[in-house]
Amino acid sequence: MKLPFKIALRFLKSSKGQTLLIALGIAIGVSVQIFIGSLIQGLQKSLVDTTIGNQPQISITATNEDKLIEGYDEILSSIRDKEDQVINLSVAADGPALINHEDDTFSILVRGFNIDESDALYNIKESVVEGTLPENDYEVLIGIDLKNESGIDIGDEIDVVANFGETHTFTVTGIFNLGVSSLNSSWTITTLPTTQDMFSFEDRVTSIDMQVTDVFAADAVAASISDRLSSDELLVDNWKDQNEDLLSGLNGQSVSSIMIQVFVMISVLLGIASILAITVVQKSKQIGILKAMGIRDKTSSLIFLFQGLLLGVAGAVLGVILGLLLAFAFTKFALNPDGTPVVPLFIDPMFIALSAFIAVIASVVAALIPARKSSRLDPIEVIRNA
Structure with missing residues (x-):
């Protein structure tokens, strides 16, 4: 496991501009997820607090x-x-x-x-x-x-x-x-x-x-x-039955937020897969030489899986930082006349951790295609055509 990890790290260092580009793409995807998710959760919390925060959520009346x-x-x-x-x-x-x-x-x-x-x-x-x-x-x-x-x-x-x-x-x-x-x-x-x-x-x-x-x-x-x-002789009522339109609106916001986040991650995933696939072509000579020296197909695949993992971790960390900075900036510039935020953001540590984890998993999944491609490289054909 150490050998493919070291090779993956060397490949990333040898193409610093490309590595930075991929990590930045992942970071932007994660930051958009965190910002939109926090914005929607904050809006929902604000709506709930405004409409039912200072009133009964369950009432018992007599019939x-x-x-x-x-x-x-x-x-x-x-x-x-x-x-x-x-x-x-x-x-x-x-x-x-x-x-x-x-x-x-x-x-x-x-x-x-x-x-x-x-x-x-x-x-x-x-x-x-x-x-x-x-x-x-x-x-x-x-x-x-x-x-x-x-x-x-x-x-x-x-x-x-x-x-x-x-x-x-x-x-x-x-x-x-x-x-x-x-x-x-x-x-x-x-x-x-x-x-x-x-x-x-x-x-x-x-x-x-x-x-x-x-x-x-x-x-x-x-x-x-x-x-x-x-x-x-007693009727037990609750706010959800009394506010079906509000509940429908909140569900619609949640679905739209999830759809946006899904498509953002799909675009990030496709970008990573395409760039790593190009990397396989760029590094085919080195991979062919390594295979000729005796590394196995599994090891060559692990090189690109580790690349995906490292890029995912770097992008996720950078994305969390960018997302929180974007959320903080939003609360400082988008203000009501009284100085309060237009939409108070709700920072959920579990949601942020989940967004970062999904980004890492998506990066590893995106690396499967180039990893599989590298495992099929024939070292003799690669060296002959080099």
Whole structure:
């Protein structure tokens, strides 16, 4: 094994320009793979975080007549004990209502939370742009769009009419901005006991919300929870069933990314094979002499396989460096007006290692054709025609 390796290394050193060209071609292929893969993964992660990052990924609702969940404490305990992938478990009680303020009426959804538990789901605390969180009954946060539309401000007392006509007076303690216009104009956030009292829910809630460690496994986790609850009065829903268009788009991005990377590696593979095949012709005299001196066909084949391996390793290392530099440059030059990257790149060490490994394997595979050709060289014919 040492002899073909040394000969392969000598062949590469004797044609430094050609060697550099092949290694650079492999490096460009690897860097394109890493850049495109990181870009697509970053885009997908950004889309997922934006659309479902700060909202429930699995929700349990009631299908009974009053749409209320009884005994939710037992359900919460069961999920916490049995479902390891579930995180950020919370309950909510909400109902539609109207705000009467200065002769104007605004339609709202009163949402009651255990705010400390629900904050991990909705990022409520950081979304408060003015004032403070509600701590007592009948204190409320309103959205910034509702504030601008209605003129309601912190400290104001507002009359909220429940769907059965009963009026309750709330004190506004703060303004929130959840980053979604529809929520900022319709949601009001208060404590769980407030909504339970306001809508006469007693000790019942309208939904149990949760997130999971792997967002793309939400459907499997939801199915497991549904089987565990085995109740006809409870519906377990997940974000994947509710966002089929988004999921289709994410799958389309993944497929397109894979196709681009495959064709890039095919072009690299064909380039390596063609250049090494030319090398066989260029080095045919030396190979013929080596065969005449007694090296076997297998050894001559190994020379080109080692060449492919060495070129693959060199190109992969250089490609990883170029890919990471390209990704870093992209995050510095492609910026939003606020200075954040247009698409935040997601650097996955496993993906980078896999890209480099595939490049090395592709280089060795590309060397099979010239290796086979070299093994068939007849030393007598080569020396005679030299």
